Amino acid sequence: MFPSPILSFIELYKGFFETGILTVALTTSLGRIGLGFALAVIIGSILGIILATSKLADETLGSLVVALQSVPSIVWLPLALVMFQGGTTAILFVIVLGGTWPMTMNVRMGIKNVQPLLIRAARTMGYKGYELIWKVMIPASIPSALTGVRLSWAFGWRALMAAELLGRGGLGRTLLDARDFFNMELVIAIMIIIAVIGLIVEYCIFNPIERKVLTRWGYAK
Amino acid sequence: MFPSPILSFIELYKGFFETGILTVALTTSLGRIGLGFALAVIIGSILGIILATSKLADETLGSLVVALQSVPSIVWLPLALVMFQGGTTAILFVIVLGGTWPMTMNVRMGIKNVQPLLIRAARTMGYKGYELIWKVMIPASIPSALTGVRLSWAFGWRALMAAELLGRGGLGRTLLDARDFFNMELVIAIMIIIAVIGLIVEYCIFNPIERKVLTRWGYAK
Amino acid sequence: MSEVKINHVGKTFENKQEQTSYTVFEDIDLHVKSGEFVSLLGPSGCGKSTLLNIVAGLDKASTGTVLVGNREVQGPGVDRGVVFQEAALMPWMTVLENVMFAIKKRYSKEEAKKRAIEYLKLVHLSKFIDSYPHELSGGMKQRVSIARALAMDPEVLLMDEPFGALDEQTRSMLHKEVQYIWEQTGKTIIFVTHNIRESILLSDRIVLMGVRPGGIINIFDVAFPRPRKPADKEFAQLEEEISQQLAGEIEKVMKEEMGDDYHSQKATLLYSSHRNMGDHI
Amino acid sequence: MSEVKINHVGKTFENKQEQTSYTVFEDIDLHVKSGEFVSLLGPSGCGKSTLLNIVAGLDKASTGTVLVGNREVQGPGVDRGVVFQEAALMPWMTVLENVMFAIKKRYSKEEAKKRAIEYLKLVHLSKFIDSYPHELSGGMKQRVSIARALAMDPEVLLMDEPFGALDEQTRSMLHKEVQYIWEQTGKTIIFVTHNIRESILLSDRIVLMGVRPGGIINIFDVAFPRPRKPADKEFAQLEEEISQQLAGEIEKVMKEEMGDDYHSQKATLLYSSHRNMGDHI
Amino acid sequence: TSTSGSNTEDEVRIGYFPNLDHAAAIVAKEKGYFEEELGERGAEFTHFPNGNDFIEALETGNLDIGYVGPGPAINYFLTGGDIVVLGAAANGATLIVAREGSGIETLEDFGGKSFCTPGNGCTHNVQLEMMLKELGLESNRVGGTVEHQSRIAPANMVAMFEQGQIDAAAAPEPWGTYLVEELNAHVVTEWDNVFLGQTLASVVVVTSTQFLEENPEAVDAVLRAHKQAVDYTQGNTEDTLETINNHLYDLTQNRLPETVLENAWSRMAVTTETHADALQAWADASYELKFMDKEPNLDGFVDTSRLDAILNQ
Numbered sequence A, B: 001m002f003p004s005p006i007l008s009f010i011e012l013y014k015g016f017f018e019t020g021i022l023t024v025a026l027t028t029s030l031g032r033i034g035l036g037f038a039l040a041v042i043i044g045s046i047l048g049i050i051l052a053t054s055k056l057a058d059e060t061l062g063s064l065v066v067a068l069q070s071v072p073s074i075v076w077l078p079l080a081l082v083m084f085q086g087g088t089t090a091i092l093f094v095i096v097l098g099g100t101w102p103m104t105m106n107v108r109m110g111i112k113n114v115q116p117l118l119i120r121a122a123r124t125m126g127y128k129g130y131e132l133i134w135k136v137m138i139p140a141s142i143p144s145a146l147t148g149v150r151l152s153w154a155f156g157w158r159a160l161m162a163a164e165l166l167g168r169g170g171l172g173r174t175l176l177d178a179r180d181f182f183n184m185e186l187v188i189a190i191m192i193i194i195a196v197i198g199l200i201v202e203y204c205i206f207n208p209i210e211r212k213v214l215t216r217w218g219y220a221k
Numbered sequence C, D: 001m002s003e004v005k006i007n008h009v010g011k012t013f014e015n016k017q018e019q020t021s022y023t024v025f026e027d028i029d030l031h032v033k034s035g036e037f038v039s040l041l042g043p044s045g046c047g048k049s050t051l052l053n054i055v056a057g058l059d060k061a062s063t064g065t066v067l068v069g070n071r072e073v074q075g076p077g078v079d080r081g082v083v084f085q086e087a088a089l090m091p092w093m094t095v096l097e098n099v100m101f102a103i104k105k106r107y108s109k110e111e112a113k114k115r116a117i118e119y120l121k122l123v124h125l126s127k128f129i130d131s132y133p134h135e136l137s138g139g140m141k142q143r144v145s146i147a148r149a150l151a152m153d154p155e156v157l158l159m160d161e162p163f164g165a166l167d168e169q170t171r172s173m174l175h176k177e178v179q180y181i182w183e184q185t186g187k188t189i190i191f192v193t194h195n196i197r198e199s200i201l202l203s204d205r206i207v208l209m210g211v212r213p214g215g216i217i218n219i220f221d222v223a224f225p226r227p228r229k230p231a232d233k234e235f236a237q238l239e240e241e242i243s244q245q246l247a248g249e250i251e252k253v254m255k256e257e258m259g260d261d262y263h264s265q266k267a268t269l270l271y272s273s274h275r276n277m278g279d280h281i
Numbered sequence E: 001t002s003t004s005g006s007n008t009e010d011e012v013r014i015g016y017f018p019n020l021d022h023a024a025a026i027v028a029k030e031k032g033y034f035e036e037e038l039g040e041r042g043a044e045f046t047h048f049p050n051g052n053d054f055i056e057a058l059e060t061g062n063l064d065i066g067y068v069g070p071g072p073a074i075n076y077f078l079t080g081g082d083i084v085v086l087g088a089a090a091n092g093a094t095l096i097v098a099r100e101g102s103g104i105e106t107l108e109d110f111g112g113k114s115f116c117t118p119g120n121g122c123t124h125n126v127q128l129e130m131m132l133k134e135l136g137l138e139s140n141r142v143g144g145t146v147e148h149q150s151r152i153a154p155a156n157m158v159a160m161f162e163q164g165q166i167d168a169a170a171a172p173e174p175w176g177t178y179l180v181e182e183l184n185a186h187v188v189t190e191w192d193n194v195f196l197g198q199t200l201a202s203v204v205v206v207t208s209t210q211f212l213e214e215n216p217e218a219v220d221a222v223l224r225a226h227k228q229a230v231d232y233t234q235g236n237t238e239d240t241l242e243t244i245n246n247h248l249y250d251l252t253q254n255r256l257p258e259t260v261l262e263n264a265w266s267r268m269a270v271t272t273e274t275h276a277d278a279l280q281a282w283a284d285a286s287y288e289l290k291f292m293d294k295e296p297n298l299d300g301f302v303d304t305s306r307l308d309a310i311l312n313q
């Protein structure tokens, strides 16, 4: 029953070039994760900024965030289904729920950790409110936000896989079907796809950005 | 079919004081999350430190972390079952997998963002290697690590709920059973429990620590 | 139009966690006339930066009020430019961007750039306009922040040891520049320094602050005309006078610190000839 | 035993992203004898801190080697104590803990504490030993870092503008203390300053560094005996000589900066009387 | 809750599981019977991994009609859910198997052993526990000596059998047979000997009363296609199995071994024969086993009148 690596690669080949089921599933999933991730990052950033800058929000809305973030995706699914009549929206909702918290928490901490001196300096230059956040706090917290983006991406994927059990296609669903019908090689093939996408995004996007940011912000050795 | 809040509280009462199923499930889950969370924080910190301090590790082990972190818990479950003969160990494994990455990434970024000047100063005082990490890098990255701990806790819970599908009791299991029998009030009751635990931990542990740290580190206004 | 009235201002830092509090100064009363150049002088830790920050609107006074041009200070504003004791540059911006950042709300982009470069030239950094702060030396960072405050062209200029990290030649060049700007534009300037000569050279009045308890000890009018020369008799006299008073303050601290040790052998060796050596640099 | 030999050291900063590089200095050759007190003097940005960091083992020289007591410098070590230009205190430690942190590897806990308090007293901070760095003024932070370096009692002391943020009285007190320690223990001291008087007062030799291209311009022996007084004829003569050379360096920079503007009206107004005003503070 | 469910312009959304006992659904889908019968309205298919998700989709108006196991349907109905059974699609298909070397030969040997089921209180769970109860054995869920692990997905069952982590399983087809054929598991009780074995539906066709009232023609069309497919499977075993295997291949790039398929096929009956009394008996058993806390009343749950009408044509 233990899957063979070679057979996994054969499954990978078949799935992309013969049956095409992986091509279809991947396209579906990528579309979802792309949109969901973007939404998670945007919503997470906004929430994080609000929590970091308003004490009131941190103590009210913040509690809600804290309370809700440990509730697993599977619990959200039925709720999402009711709230959004379409399955696709429900899936998006679950991805967003998965990816938003890490972003929120990291942006929040990033902003809280901005050197007070920088904010003071900017305030003497007439920056306040929205502009202060946009032009000083956010850039200053970018190294921390980057970690949030990374985690958002990872947990977005995880949530996507859980959400695709809903039965609307995608890699998550294919993975489950493959598991139920003992095609362990296909399971491994899908894991490889997920891992490879993770690596591509890391090496083509996150890593270069991080290196640039750390150099520019003066943290590199 | 929409669950009623009042009935949910009745379920809560029944579960704790009449049938006792929530008491039992909660105890089981708390034991697991406690151990799993502790392990996730420790392993995540160690991994984060290694990735942040060794460029080689960041480029090899780091890739692995990146590649694996988007793989969802449900995929790990069968693997965990095979690897660990006991279901409890498998559940722990899944919790640890869920909670480790946020910790790793946050500790890594926290350490990378330590002001180089502090490290330089410590080096002139004869600190290096292990001691430098332990006495300078780790304390300096505590604000960032705190976010990691928070996320670790949240995602540990999420993973626990998914892992308890394995059928060894616990809140996750009770939740799913309740769902199977369409006892939505009990589902809500369990969500309330999760949320309340999240709030308690936040307000009795994370929040006071954070406030102390931010004041002491000089970030508070 | 933009005089600064510091009315009975006091500042106490509360440490909530340990239930302690530290009073830096009480009841500071100082009226800086419009267009006046006032220096703050005093031992380290006496509250010069704190007072400046209160005027800047960055810290809240525990008691009393500050009026700038008859408006009570409630927060920071572009009417008051600040050179901080530490450079306070945005690490993600180049030198040029840092200076432009401070003025681009008031000038068009090209104008802001022109102006920024002009002031960066003034502090001899035109070769480094594309460098990031972490690529600069300590003195260079300080110069960027001076250029930034000057470029902002505020009515009131609050400068906290702006020239501390500069070599004497650059410093003396900037003295002239600041004086030139001050004369041309009639700015009100409050200037923190440790350098008695610098304060005499530049100011209309010198405010000497003390410590434990903090507050104003004395205010010196620098009555003789500019340009002033350290070799002038009046200059030297005033310098000596201020120096004596400051030395008295320090000695007080020293006595407190050393306690019974103050008359011990080593202490005597170290401090006995203190007043006589005259190396007030 | 712990002489410092700087052999043909050069330093170039590479900017990999933009494929540019900036050479701070080339071929610096300086032998500091054991027990010698050497000052580094030079315009802001000439590479004084960079050179100090290379000796400290914190930066790598691009060319050349540094030997401390015949061992090549490969990295930092407790034989070389450093006072950084910025205070470099650990924000999560109290003042006392910061000083103890530097010495607790060598002393038992009680001894370290005793020693730390002793040196904190010396810099007049015994009332603030339980404060955190963010609760201190700029000068106080600097004093903590001086106390820390002195408490470490290293063979070679590298000090980067340690007294820049201090008032003159405290500074003069610390001058005496450093001299006392130096005489008693025979430490080798390399001391960066912008203050010509300070350097003459303290050093055996003064190294004057220049900029564009960087490197050593001149080395002055301070041949007359201690204690030195600024009023002495030799003192004033040397001060004037160094000042002139430094002014020449600055003027060079200024010409480069201003380009054609150098002879423009405003520039003339600002800089023309430069050499004659003599306010070298 | 649903408005889209009543919109006659929409395609009819049909749900099923990619599984052997859903043969009627798969054949009707693959051969185009549904589209043929529905004509202009057309059909849209969704396949589900478990009954709960199916019910959720139905409840939230994301599904109109489809094939599902009776367990989730009954549970849903009993909590007041809007669901109606239109007829059976298959009966049987539950197998009780024991791991090789588990020491279980007959049901009597279950004392102190462990077994797993795909769901808690699912069809197979109730069937097995009912039989155990007659022998005086109870699950640890109600304080007995037999350890029960539920929610074990078929793939995990295989892993657990391999690892020796579980002794037995009440498994739906084709996984029961798979365990037998591939892992040498031992059949403890054949499908026709389990509690209600031959009569209990393993798949039923369900819809919501709302959809039924608003779209009677569509329901009839689906049922006609259903009947046609059942007839086809009964006459063409070989082609049916191939159709199913191809369908599985489309989803998973994998075919079940022929022997597994064939043997599993013989352990079920794809049929339109609906035994409402068996469903009631099953629900009563579930209550008796304390899966439910109210006495089940399935009045109005089964309405075969439309299917009967079609069968009688």
Ligand SMILES: Nc1ncnc2c1ncn2[C@@H]1O[C@H](COP(=O)(O)OP(=O)(O)OP(=O)(O)O)[C@@H](O)[C@H]1O
Pocket (backbone or CB within 6 Å): C134, C135, C136, C137, C138, C139, C140, C165, D013, D014, D022, D024, D042, D043, D044, D045, D046, D047, D048, D049, D050, D051, D085
């Ligand atoms: N990381 C770096 N990248 C590029 N250039 C750098 C970097 N660090 C320093 N420099 C350059 O090296 C030169 C020397 O810097 P250094 O800090 O040694 O000057 P300094 O003599 O100490 O000046 P100051 O008196 O202002 O402290 C400066 O021109 C600076 O721009």
Ligand SMILES: Nc1ncnc2c1ncn2[C@@H]1O[C@H](COP(=O)(O)OP(=O)(O)OP(=O)(O)O)[C@@H](O)[C@H]1O
Pocket (backbone or CB within 6 Å): C013, C014, C022, C024, C043, C044, C045, C046, C047, C048, C049, C050, C051, C085, D134, D135, D136, D137, D138, D139, D140, D165
């Ligand atoms: N956040 C704070 N909490 C407690 N005490 C503080 C805080 N900030 C400043 N202080 C205290 O206030 C006093 C005055 O500080 P301030 O920075 O104004 O001194 P200063 O006159 O500018 O000194 P220096 O010349 O060294 O810069 C110091 O004794 C310092 O310890």
Ligand SMILES: [Mg+2]
Pocket (backbone or CB within 6 Å): C048, C049, C050, C085, C160, D137, D138, D139
């Ligand atoms: Mg100050």
Ligand SMILES: [Mg+2]
Pocket (backbone or CB within 6 Å): C137, C138, C139, D048, D049, D050, D085, D160
């Ligand atoms: Mg320097």
